[in-house]
Amino acid sequence: MTARKKIVIVAHDVGGGGGMERHLEEIIMRLKRDAEVTVVAASMKLADPAGVRFIRIPVMAKPVPLKMIVFAIMATLRLLFIKRDLLHTTGAIVLNRADVSTVHFCHAGYVQATGNTRSKLNRSLLRRWNSALASSIALSMERLIYKPKRTRRLVTVSGRVKEELLSAFPYERHQVEVVPNGVDTSCFRPMPEREKRALRSKHGLPVNGEFLLFMGGDWPLKGLDFVIDAFNRLAVEHPSLHLIVVGKGDPEAYGPKVTEFARERVCFAGKRPNPEEWFGMSDLFIFPSSYETFSLVVHEAAAAGLVVLSTRVGGVEDLIEDGVNGYWIERDGEQIARLVREVLADPARQTALGEAARARVAALTWDHTYSLMNDQYARMYEQRNGSRGYEIERTHP
Template sequence: MNVLHLTLSYSSGGRREAIATLVDGLNALGVGNHLGCLETFGCAADKRSMYAGSFSLGRRGLFDLAALRRLGAYCNEHAIDVIHAHDAASEATAALALPWRGPSLLMTFHRSRDFETARFRDRVRNALVGLRVSAVVTASEERRRHFIERNYGAKGKVSCIPLGIDLARFVPDPERRARIRRRVGAADGTLLVGTIGHFGVDKGVDLAIGAFQDFLRRRPGRDACMVVLGSGSDAQARALRGLVAPEFADRIVFAGFHPDPETWFPGFDVFLHGARREAFGLVLAEAQACGVPVVAARVGGIPEVVADGQTGCLAPQATRQALADALDSLVANESVRRDCAGRAIDHARRHFNRDRYAEAYLQAYQGR
């Protein structure tokens, strides 16, 4: 079987991580994988080395006839059996390029926001394209319900396949733990809280920073510091740094963007995630696999990823006060935090296994 993964671009982020992990698993199952980008790749060539072939269309719009012909020709030349679209634009482009014949078409709905379902015309487009699509897959039941509620069409085509992670990559590692803690100046007894995300509104890095400072004000004697990993525009970075009170300037470290979060997670004692919206929360699965309990809000697909009271603590809403309460609750008793850390590893291995993820998609490709 040959699968073409079609997406807007392959730039860094959670979507690329989800696609790459799936492709690794499918490669192990003997599936041939190809990558197509509607616009530009947005990444270096080595990031595409796992694919049997890759191309960018550089399309100028939905009805770019030359781009549509190139897509159809690629599918014919490489005997593509399934087009796996990873966004609504890719789904629509594939349906226009091959409206009545050719590979079967499946779409994964990755969005945490309503961009692809918000307007009436979006829903009409989805319904029309849905006539060509054999299946729509979401990463969480919350997103599955959202897609069904906001769209017209066959509900029976929409299913949920939770994301998977590379469990050989995301593991507890004492050497990495020691190295990261030395790097940020955290002693053995220091509570090291980590947060990771784009500096935009949705990922709530501002809420995580605010909640951590509220926690420090409640526990003035607590030896604790925070590491912030991620990036954004210059204005977003300045705004986040401006949230740090002078008295906590030496306890919150902005470490920038790093493409290897697996080297950072083992150093954390708690992962604090302030997301206001989250379709799944891949970073939460990765943290738990490394033995890091999670504090986050009960939004989107997060309750399906974090077992509240077992592998972390979920706040009822995404506010700095609620997140500070949850952080305080989790770390109030060190034995409770350690128990959560141990259960987090088992939880991740049981529920977010890459092989399970790939096998479920292979069955979806085969129409089972």
């Protein structure tokens, strides 16, 4: 019987609502069956934490810049005393030499792609300062840590992030791999009309009509303005058309942007713990984001069989084939309205697009993600230990 390897995973937070936290939970829940797993993090919220050793780094949640600095110092010191076969970090967050780091967001790549730091999206001066300092720390940590001698291999969530890393840091192409996020296709699935109507009724919405869905926070970044512009253009000719906005934002600032006579057809639902229900009750998913590394919500919308209209951002580039299983859009309300109009005019085409999107995302399961990640562990262990090789005892498919 092969000895179980000791793998240490470091992250600010594990488990919970965010895409990065969800990714870690899905990996750890599978990895713990095959290896001895230690998690070093500020928080860990696993559905089943049994079998996972958790070492908590006690840091405050806010302000974020202080959390980053304190976590980096305390976690770096704590790792000096943890025996391990492999160290897997999540981003540039500790100073220890690591075998592999999963990169969900490349700060250098974001600045290069947009010319801005994320701080400029904040209206509050204090928040801009806070975000600017956090971005400065993150950029400095990336420059320090993303070097082959310090972090031997990088794993990214999309081809877009891989290209950003190769452009900004001294890695060869074979040292940066892509392991996409997974989608729970049993949770996110097409809903028959009866279930759609039941869900709409449950949330106090009209049971009939066509529903556009926007989901996400950072509304200026994600492009809610353009979705509302498109809805306004369509509202007169499609009196049964509705818009649902799910996610954290400021409805008081965005509500007045909706044409007055159609405001009752727009639902600002806020942040919700059950996104599968909101996908399930909707028909089209519109996502004119200016920047993404891997948009999990787009993949979940595709799994739910929605017609996806998205900008050409990270992760989505690898998913959508224009006109086959979705549409590329610009951050332009008129163009979005034109495409929505075309989809609504052809119900058979709408169904075919949704089915094609579902089929395309079906292979991107969390089991697939874990299998790819486990291949990276094997490669890292072989390189670190030479001829001794690496093998884990698989206890599940």
